Amino acid sequence: MSAKPPVPPFTRESAIEKVRLAEDGWNSRTPEKVALAYTEDSRWRNRAEWVTGREEIVAFLARKWSRELDYRLIKELWAYDDHRIAVRFAYEWHDDAGTWYRSYGNENWEFDDNGLMRTRHACINDAPIKESDRAYHWPLGRRPDDHPGLSDLGF
Template sequence: MASAQTDAGKPPFPPFTLETAQIKVKAAQDMWNTRDPHKVKNGYTSDSIWRNRDTFIRGTDEIVEFLTKKWERENGYRLRKELFSFTENKIAVQFWYEFYDTTGQWWRCYGLEDWTFAEDGRMRKRQMSGNDVKISEQERWYKDGVDVNTVDISEKHW
């Protein structure tokens, strides 16, 4: 059974520990930072359900369509996720990402997500709530060459 899960799923598998939940969060962060919808979809079940702000999505085809449009609008996208809480098969994260729009205006999105996982380690449900804040070039955290994991995000930004 474990072998079949490894071949078909995305380790680590539930039930999560603090260590495996943190691994799962950073793996998701890294996958989203590829900005490749076809790679990202592999972390989700074929019948995955999402709420992303005011958009409701079902299945990996809709995930690819949504992310393709997202990353056409959100240029220079860089994301950081941090573990907020977890249970056996659920993880909550806080996140911050930056992007610039078609006019060149920089934005930072602050938000929370809650995730529910299938037994094979792929995400079955994702709910995202986020708020976009205009920032200047000087206020950016994730400039070229900066590892998103090394940025000191102070309490002011929690």
């Protein structure tokens, strides 16, 4: 099994790096690429849905990004300890009717010794927003390094 650095035990710096790498992966909106950051038998709770294993992760993410259009995400470290990281996040997207949302949430992550995530618990709330209230305006893909983070935006 190959490692996915940074690996546990986490320091503040390596936890921040892990969070940014996760954000970058999800902003790629490439389910197969994102799934490689998780163990083969990874277990998720995403809202009220349970997902187990990479195959289900790929299917889940493909469904998600077919509904959540022009998806842009920012994650921020909340806490870390040894093999665990807690993050808060917000992402913006619109549905096929053109209604924009900002989805806020928290995730709890647990990693194996190789740095692959084996457990992910996500709680998420969607808030409709006006298109004029959007705060994420970078081109689709990785958030630019000089773009404000969640705390900078007051989220």
